[in-house]
Amino acid sequence: MGNERMISAFSKKLDKCQRNYSVTDKELLALVIGIEKYRHYLLGRPFILRTDHKALTYLWETKNLTGMLLRWSLKLAEYDFRVDYIKGEMNIADEFSRINKEEQVFEVREEGYSREDKKEILKTYHEISGHGSSNTMKFMIKQRYEWKGMYKDMERYCESCEICVRDGEQKINSKNKVIMVEHPNQHWEVDLMGRIHEEEGSKFVFVAIDHFTKWVETR
Incomplete structure (x- = not known):
């Protein structure tokens, strides 16, 4: 699988109604919101969802879903993914609950920046x-x-x-041209970033963005 790296994170507060959901419903809500948030990365690509809530691994095998669970399952039906269960202590997100609040993480600079x-x-x-x-x-x-x-x-x-x-x-006098795309890889936008630090021998970074999915490639 190679080295895994986090590319993004986000959070969302529950509204008054959502706070009354069962634990499983809250976990599933987080799944739905998270997948929809990164739809442009995930749609059309197989991916793995890891969770420490074991009930979610059985949900997709449950028949005769009704109400909210049925609507959510239909919303996720267009994605190609599987749900893997991991124990709480192995879950990266669980590490935040184990942080020593007394430990100094960042160095305090009294003199500030010149x-x-x-x-x-x-x-x-x-x-x-x-x-x-x-x-x-x-x-x-x-x-x-x-x-x-x-x-x-x-x-x-x-x-x-x-x-x-x-x-x-x-x-000032130029007009923006609206680019209409209907599928991935139809139109890419490219640019150069730099000049940057040369510790690794590179002066510029070549950036390409798929106009439909917003997928980014760099060299």
């Missing part, structure tokens, strides 16, 4: 994002860094970027 540090961080992530907007930088940088006035610094950096200013002027 002006040079901030400039290098902004430069690196702005280039990695393909000279995207300040909102794109916010999403990427806030995962690892934080300082007072950080968002304002991002906006100023984007406004002062010569490449962004030049490209922005070229786009």
Whole structure:
């Protein structure tokens, strides 16, 4: 199977009605929402769902489903997957409940970041994002860094970027063309990201995105 890596995570609060569901119904609801969330990755591809709730492994063998369970099973019928049971202590998600709350995970920096540090961080992530907007930088940088006035610094950096200013002027009079696609691999969009750090010998990253599924390939 090779090395498995997490590519995304998300959470969702239950509404007042959903909080009254049985444990199995809540587990199945999480399954339905999760699969629908990543529909563009999963549809048309076989995949494995791992759960520590054993009742879910028998659900697909149950006949005469009614009501909500029937609707959910029909919603998932278009996907090609199997459900594997794993014990709670082997479940990655279960690790969060076992974290030592007293353990210091991150190092606290009292002195903060210097002006040079901030400039290098902004430069690196702005280039990695393909000279995207300040909102794109916010999403990427806030995962690892934080300082007072950080968002304002991002906006100023984007406004002062010569490449962004030049490209922005070229786009003023251009019209966006709507691309209509009906199936995967019909239309791909490609771009180059860089220049990036060269520890591994690469200066640029070639990125290709399937317009229909949003699947991303990089080289």
